[in-house]
Amino acid sequence: MSDSPFLVVSHLVKHYADDRVGYTALRDVSFSIQAGEFVAVRGPSGCGKSTLLHVLGAMDRPTTGEVLLAGRRLDRLSDVELAVVRRRQVGFVFQAFNLLPTLTAVENVALPLTLDGIAVAAANKRAGEALGEVGLAARRDHYPSQLSGGEMQRVAIARAVAIRPDLVIADEPTGSLDSGNGTRVLELLSDLNRTRGLTIVMATHSADAAAFAERTLQLADGCLVESNETQPLDAPV
Template identity: 55%
Template sequence: MYRGPMPALQARDLHKRYGDGESAVDAVRGISLELAAGEFVAVVGPSGCGKSTLLQLCGGMDRPTAGTVAVDGVDLAGLDDEALTALRRDRVGFVFQFFNLLPTLTLAENIALPLLLAGVPRGAGLARAEEGARRVGLAHRLEHYPARVSGGELQRAAVARALVHRPALVIADEPTGNLDSDNGGRVLSLLLELNRETGVAVLLATHDQALAAAADRVLRLRDGAEAGRPAVGVRVGAVTET
């Protein structure tokens, strides 16, 4: 039976425990989540509820204590660190609250970086970066360094960088959290437009209700679990603690 394209993300019963013993923190406790290709899902909840941890697990930046993650059909548990890095580079795009552009590279070079790291020749990479920059309204800023442009422009460059290698999944962790409402609105509009145009799936963490309202679906977190569902015991290996 034809099931349509591969889900961009399948996370099953994810758990993440930081530390151990008395100081252990169970940041994520039994979250399951699936994003079809092209879906836009918002993760909301108060500070400390586990949004960033969940996004890091889903983007392959960290490994879960228990549970499974598949990105674009690839089970991350089966990958060693090198293969995980390659999968992140090739199939995932990231947008962070504090932009994370490299200060010694121009905006064009920053946007091209995922391509250059993947071995695309510099000229071809910069040409695609220019196309991406134009798409986010930054064609006039290609040769500028990050220190010389505004926060809104930095984040639009970060959005272009996240999309330049045509990933299956974009992970955006409070992408408007450091912007005023005009610039935040512009970044959200861009993410939504690019999601609709390119079919990239977007998983976005926010505590901004307006942002969440724009999503196809909202996952509400409280204390590491889906709000409104009973918190489940923390499974570490075969042992269940509650």
């Protein structure tokens, strides 16, 4: 990979149009992220964190501005091309886990792989390995209703990484978990960042969660107000 940043956002504006009222959720946001960085996005409720993550993850388009992911301009892609980026390049982890209740853990993890054309046996093998990486090999045949919240989120992380994404987007991944399970999920994301070089962008309300990231982007009212290195966890206060 070249030295140019892996993810570049330039003058990003997102306006939600509505019949009666419009709302500008992102106003001229610019930043860049290097491959292998773990970045937290913080700011008050409604400041635009999820909106930004949706645009970075090819789930939504900017109104104006540029988004360059691994050398490709997302803002110029067709709907079909964006769907391929979502399927192959971006792993998503959501606050509410978003597992399918009628599928087992291993089937949930294998689903995006089979949807992308990988044969079922190979997809199941890779899904089993991903579950092993998140410490859930023994739960592979459990349904979501038979898993704890922390375990469900670890299955969701396995699903996100099993596609071998360029980028993992995590929107409040600990928002539905108690602090112990939340810490385990954050440690797991941090491990995947360090050992596999995964680039992670994580929205969070929590300063404790943001401390796991190397850098924090702070949003306020749709504007980027601060971008700085996160203090190491063991730094003196």
